[in-house]
Structure formats: structure tokens, C-alpha cells
Amino acid sequence: MSPHSVISSARRLVVKVGSSSLTGPDGGIDHDRLVGLADALARQHLGGTQIVLVSSGAIAAGIHPLGLTSRPRDLATQQAAASVGQGALLAAYTRAFARHEITVGQVLLTADDVTRRTHYANARRTLERLLDLDVLPIVNENDTVATSEIRFGDNDRLAALVAHLIDADALVLLSDVDALYDGPPSRPGARRVPVVRGPHDLVGVESGGSGSKVGTGGMTTKIEAARIATAAGVVTLVTGADRVVQALSGEDVGTVFLPVGVRGRSRRLWLEHATTARGRLIIDDGAVTALVDRKKSLLPAGITAVEGTFHDGDPVDVCGPDGATVARGLVNYSSSELPALLGRSTKELARDLGPEYEREVIHRDDLVVI
Numbered sequence: 001m002s003p004h005s006v007i008s009s010a011r012r013l014v015v016k017v018g019s020s021s022l023t024g025p026d027g028g029i030d031h032d033r034l035v036g037l038a039d040a041l042a043r044q045h046l047g048g049t050q051i052v053l054v055s056s057g058a059i060a061a062g063i064h065p066l067g068l069t070s071r072p073r074d075l076a077t078q079q080a081a082a083s084v085g086q087g088a089l090l091a092a093y094t095r096a097f098a099r100h101e102i103t104v105g106q107v108l109l110t111a112d113d114v115t116r117r118t119h120y121a122n123a124r125r126t127l128e129r130l131l132d133l134d135v136l137p138i139v140n141e142n143d144t145v146a147t148s149e150i151r152f153g154d155n156d157r158l159a160a161l162v163a164h165l166i167d168a169d170a171l172v173l174l175s176d177v178d179a180l181y182d183g184p185p186s187r188p189g190a191r192r193v194p195v196v197r198g199p200h201d202l203v204g205v206e207s208g209g210s211g212s213k214v215g216t217g218g219m220t221t222k223i224e225a226a227r228i229a230t231a232a233g234v235v236t237l238v239t240g241a242d243r244v245v246q247a248l249s250g251e252d253v254g255t256v257f258l259p260v261g262v263r264g265r266s267r268r269l270w271l272e273h274a275t276t277a278r279g280r281l282i283i284d285d286g287a288v289t290a291l292v293d294r295k296k297s298l299l300p301a302g303i304t305a306v307e308g309t310f311h312d313g314d315p316v317d318v319c320g321p322d323g324a325t326v327a328r329g330l331v332n333y334s335s336s337e338l339p340a341l342l343g344r345s346t347k348e349l350a351r352d353l354g355p356e357y358e359r360e361v362i363h364r365d366d367l368v369v370i
């Protein structure tokens, strides 16, 4: 099966559309483009493909109603714009899909949230249930509550993680450029990269930031998203939103990234790619071996130093004696509690401080070796 036909025959697809493909020259939502996209997705949905749409555009949709002239730069105004714009965006999609008698559902995700064990299962269950009910879920980051530390900022990686979360057959990233080029597409002589089989095909490719006033991340975040998705076994296509019909029909458009890893469900992919570490735990050589080779939990005895300020449940990086990061995990103690426990055995801690101090600093299930 050709990689493009994986998309046309997919049972389950995640399609992501960027702000630059939904907005007009004035920065506001372009309803004709949004309806064109909805029509193409509706056809595929009615043909039996389960589709999850990850749509950016909340901030862009809030620009005009707030009387702004461009995408705000500061976080608080971006969040206000997203709050105003997300409702308008969903209303526009609801109307566009209703013409095909398709019901849509809004799912707003916060990266940090989904990483936690119970929330991960919950987000997956909700999306599965929506798909069972024949609803077309429309996902965005919950911009209004995500603070700068926990914010994804770009929906490309979020879409890759959603594709993994629902075990999609393929991920389609729609943008204002028809493919990945070997350099900025505005540069004369830039050539389309039709297929990426692995990192070697990206050697010499220059990827830059967004070329539009409303997009974020540019090609760099799309390549990163493709790397995450293909490592989880998901074929990824990057192409223009104006080629969505051809892409969904399996035509040779855009840039296709072939899977390099095996499929499988694991919260660990989210832990690694969705979280931002709030601090660092420095561990000794014995603890590095226990974590990396023996797949053990992290105990206080192997920790030599604590850096940063964090709470119980926050993501932290775990670093070897040379400072290199070896793992990331959700820590069971705050940065103020931990220093008093370092180098001590859990038995001794339980005896001196109480049974609750027998717990691991990071449980194996909350840890990903990098």
C-alpha cells in the first residue's frame, strides 16, 4: 500500500488545520475557507472515516471582535482573544458541518492535564465515545487557562499526540504551504521534499518559522510533530489546506513522513513531548543504571541534588552526574520537601517520618527514559 493510500483508506484520521489556512488577508476568520475544509472532511466522514479535527484559529478569530489589528503578543491578550474566538470558531464549524447533518463536539485539552494518569484515560475515553456516537470532535488547546509554563503554543505537536492517543491510522497537517521544501518556499529554486523516510532525508533541509502573521511555529513544529507521530507508527502528511480533497483521496501531494516506530498506546509519549520540566533532580551513577537499564522507579537514595521550584505531581527532568537528562517524570514530592530526604532509604524514611514517606520520588509508570 502506498503511503498516500494509507490516508485515503484510513479507518481513523487526525486532521490539523493551522490559523494561516483559516484566515483572510485581514487576519480574521475566512468563512469560505472554513466551509471548504468542512465540506471536504464531511465527505470523508460520511464515507465512513472517523475524523478528529485539530483546529487552530481561536486567537485569530478573536482579533476582530476585540478591535485588534493583529495577533496579540502578550499571553493575557492572546488568552482573551482565544476566549472570544474559540466560541466563534466552533459556531462556524457547527454551522458548516450541520449542512451535512454532522454533529461536532468541542474538546479543549491542556497538555499538562492529559499527561496525568487519570486525565489521560479520561481524554481518550471521551474522544472514543464521541467517535462511537458518530460525532466529529474538534480539538484545540485550552488556551484561556494554559499558563506559559504548561502551554503547548503550537497545535502541530498536540495533533501528533492526539493521533497517538486515539490510535489514528494517519495524521494530516494542513497549512498555507503545499509541502515541506528543502528551504524557505519563497526562495527561488526551493524544491518539494516528497517523502521523508527518516532523519537522513531531512539533512540539508532548512525549516523556518511561520511566514504568516497568524501562524506559530512554521515548518519546524510540523517536522517535530511528524517525528513524534511517525515514532509512534503514524503516517504523517504535510500539505496545503487547499489540497485537502486530493490528500484525502490518496493523491501524491505534499510531503509524506513514513512511520519509523511501532504503534502502541502509552502515556509516556505525552510525558516526553507534552510537558515542560519545572525542575531537575540530579542522580548518581547507580540510580542512572536502575532507571535506564533496570526500569526501576526513582528512590530518594539515588538523588544528590534538587534544582528548581515544583509541586508534588509536576513534571521534572532527571539528570545524571554529568548533568545530561536521562528521563522525565511526574514527581511525588515538592521541591521544598525533597532535600531532607536525599540519600536516605525509603525504609529509614518510613520509620522516622511515617509510612507515607515510603513512596517513590518518581514511580516507574510516571517516568519516561529519554
Ligand SMILES: Nc1ncnc2c1ncn2[C@@H]1O[C@H](COP(=O)(O)OP(=O)(O)O)[C@@H](O)[C@H]1O
Residues within 6 Å of the ligand: 017, 018, 019, 020, 021, 174, 175, 176, 177, 179, 180, 181, 182, 183, 184, 185, 205, 206, 207, 208, 209, 210, 211, 212, 214, 215, 216, 217, 218, 219, 220
Ligand atoms: N522548508 C520549508 N518548507 C515549507 N514551508 C516552510 C519552510 N520553512 C519555513 N516555512 C514556513 O512555514 C509556514 C507554515 O507554518 P505556519 O505559518 O506555522 O502554519 P500553520 O498556521 O498552518 O501552522 C509556511 O507558510 C512557510 O512560510
Ligand SMILES: N[C@@H](CCC(=O)OP(=O)(O)O)C(=O)O
Residues within 6 Å of the ligand: 017, 018, 019, 020, 055, 056, 057, 058, 059, 060, 082, 140, 141, 143, 153, 154, 155, 156, 214, 215, 216, 217, 218
Ligand atoms: N491554540 C491556538 C493555536 C496556536 C497554533 O498552533 O497555531 P498554528 O501554528 O496556526 O497552528 C489558537 O487556536 O489560536
